[in-house]
Amino acid sequence: MAASPLLQNLTGTARTAYELGSGTARAAVALTRSGVVRPLGPARLYGMGRAFVRYGHSLAAAFSVGAARHPYRLAVVDDDSVLTYAELAERTDRLALALLDSGAGPGAPVGVLCRNHRAPVEVMVAAGKVGADVVLLNTGLSADQLAGVQSQQQLHTVVTDPDFLDVVPAGPRAVLTAGPDRPRPAGDRVLDELGAMIERGGPGELPFKPERSKLIVLTSGTTGTPKGAKRPHPSSLAPAASILSAIPLQAGEAVHIAAPLFHTWGNAALQLASLHGATIVLRRKFTPEGFLDAVQQRRCGTVFAVPVMLQRVLESGADGWGGPHEPRIVAVSGSALPADQATRFMDRFGECLYNLYGSTEVSWVSIADPADLRDAPGTAGRAPVGTTLLILGDDDEPVPAGTDGRVFVANGLPFEGYTGGQEGLEERYGLLGTGDVGHLDDQGRLFLTGRADDMIVSGGENVHPGPVEDLIAGLDGVREACVLGVEDDDYGQRLAAYVVTEPGATLTADGIRELVKRDLAKFTVPRDVHFLDELPRNQTGKVLRTELPGQE
Template identity: 30%
Template sequence: MNGARTVADLLRASSRSHRDSPAIVGEGRTVTYGDLDTRTNQVAAGLLAHGLERGDRVAYLARNGTEFWELFFGTAKAGPAVVPLNFRLAADEIAWILSDAEPTVLVVEDHLTSLVPADFDGLRLVFSQEGEPTVPEGWQAYEAWLAAQPTEDPHQDVAGDDLLSLMYSSGTTGKPKGVTTTSDAMLAAVEAFSAQFEVGPDTVSLVPTPYYHIAAGGWSLISLAHGGQIIQFVEVTPQSMLGLLVGHRATHVIMVPTVMQMVISNPAAAAADYSSVEHLVYGGSPISETVMLRSQEIFGAKLSQSYGLTETIGVTTILRPEDHVTGADSKLQSAGRAVPGTEVRVVDEEGKDVASGEVGEVVVRGANVTRSYWRRPDATEGAFFDGDWFRTGDAGYLDADGYLFLKDRLKDMIVSGGENVYPAEVENVLMAHPAVQEVAVIGVPSERWGETPHAVVVTKQGQTVTSDEIVAFCREHLAHYKCPTSVEVIDMLPRNPSGKILKRELRAPHWAAAERTIG
């Protein structure tokens, strides 16, 4: 990739070749490659002047904005790591992640500053997507801070096994885990994915998901590495997505199935001009054959499905365009085959290969796979077989042709509208409700979101509770997308002889008619 040795080199190369070409368009500020290169130099210089060193952390708490890429490449040029935060989290959740990541600098959108703990003692920079920001006491305006920095590239790059980014993914214990990504791992992922989609300077990529998702950041980086444009969304609605896709003549589009469903069910979709679209990539939650085929028909483009995790930088398997056919030998319900440079196996509980067609745990190995969870040695050790085979926690099987078919989640994770929800985290909150004796949270099918959290509650003796009360209580403590959208009150939760709750029994009636239970 243009001889890049570091992630910062990707931007330098694109800036040399396409300095006056737009890098980011859509909502928010439009910037050229030259602008982005200069401003990231200033970010890098400012971080170094503030005393940051290699491996220090800089957090971003905001909706999608050009400022994210200034921070991403600025840290890549200076040595610290970027920590994208989910702006939809509650204040307590943000506080826990900040206590774990311990960033030295925060860059925050002005309407989100109230989520930052009062005792955070690092540099606080605030910006606005709508003009001049409101600057609270103890904060500095990002633009004023940036303007005071020199424009020379410091060339103190994050390189090799240096920490490039730290992305938080909730864990089965209810506490988030920081997934570490190195410079070399990100370069490997960009190279692997670029080869699949014929990306180049004429590529215009639609990115309608938040940058705190690896899919959005990784997909954008592929386009930026080749001098293409990314179409940025601050807020995603069917209207804005359709308008920007058509208005900017998107060639490459990434969507979660929820968004695909929004587009194909929009009355304006049939009349829209999709002639610019060359490739549509989807993944992230369950999808029906009907949605696949209807999307293919409407967009008239190549269709690919991507399966991956934050821990694999979103790159594991691809169901390629030539696989999107119907018939007796159709692979449409599979997640495709491993991308070059990544190996996929299915193993038993001891890490030994199971036979073709037999369900086991999916494990992966490759240069793009994380090597550790941040400050979680026990979690890191438990995440690998034989040292370097990462345990995805997903159950599935490989067929005789090497296609991966996903069946269930060993880790109980729910993917709702592309957002990861871990039942243990929701259950921990609901157990604090005064009327709740026991609770189990499961994912149930949702036409809109793919799946959605459903709480099964046992109340304390003599107590009653309504669905609305459970949902409202949960929303006081967690991001709304994590909260149950439906509640069922029963007398007793099903358990096995050792006392473990049998969530499969709770899920079975809801998923009986579904084609598969994970994306």
């Protein structure tokens, strides 16, 4: 992307952030350092090259490269079994033929409604081998929301874990990830079983160069029908190199993906892990004990999680990893990482924590490494190689360091818009808006204030809930907190705080108000303080605000 006149004239922090995006040499170094690029023999190089020619830079290519490069290495370990790269390649070839035989190919999207185990991995790889688009379905969606997704996406097939069958909409062909050996009727639909499809395969041969499939990830809307964000596979390894420039993954080491595979972060973890020929360790359900056990059993060098999982591990009382092995990297994304939580986690589990800030639409924006999280708790990090990050004011001009504005970003991962139209997308100078407000410090580190649409006007004052929420969440005796705006007859709007305290804490509503008044402006003091047993959250840890008292 050529720099616009505005970008050519940037100075100071904004210029530094932009120059970070031009490091082609740094990208090559990152790929070599992680072991993705290294000398290999002719036979393996041929198999790897053939995979890239067939499938481009996709999940199907990554696992096919793995089968050529290290066929007997474990590819996936889940609650039930283990699969080598060679076994996964053979199974997904057969599944791809079965999908074609059933009519699922180019123009016939396949939905995946699964927890974390080998089935969603196999379906995504097989779909890529026949050019079928894949729609990742959030396991927390209601039947009505999934019906809306079906109307929008026109799914041909939904591959689902059996316990989600009741919410699968009528219309698409349903395939269970476990169940009977042969199809059985269920009302007016015929159910198939994934294992049976893999066993029988299908007639004919797979296309040598299928149409390039797209991955459609649903936005994390908590009401109504979530929108689908279309992502074609990248045309190069530059997006992966951008992440690797800040998070030092290593080829061949085991990776535990605790983050949901249906979410942008969990899926990005899968793509990065497969590119590195990792052994991918999956668990259907998260528990602190299972999380720690997975790390020890498989000696995982990297863990991908969401912040609420780390919170649960801290609350479990675990005083470390529970064994001799300690991962080098614990990378989190998907929701805000509270500053206090980051510090407490590293105090107990070591200097291994990385925080990636992004969204379904833009993927990544910035990455904070352990040093950033120690030196500047609460930071969202810096723009990595290949990423342009700007903070724009109301006049759409870059603002100085320390000044809040709207966050805009561009990187190497393509985004083709929403499947249901482009409403809600904001673009300036070829950069996409994240919908968040924040500022850069004089070292180029990003700090988020909150969502642009969360700002309220109370008695004529503009108020962002973010700083108030951070202050309350960091108080002694507070486990977690959420602050947002509510309607007010006198002031137009006011802040309300929802607080979960630690057992035995003696905090009161008046006490919290006094602490906020002491450290922040008077007009930021929440008039409503609600004490809850827990905050309602979705699978990635985002607070379900419509389920809070007074927000229905």
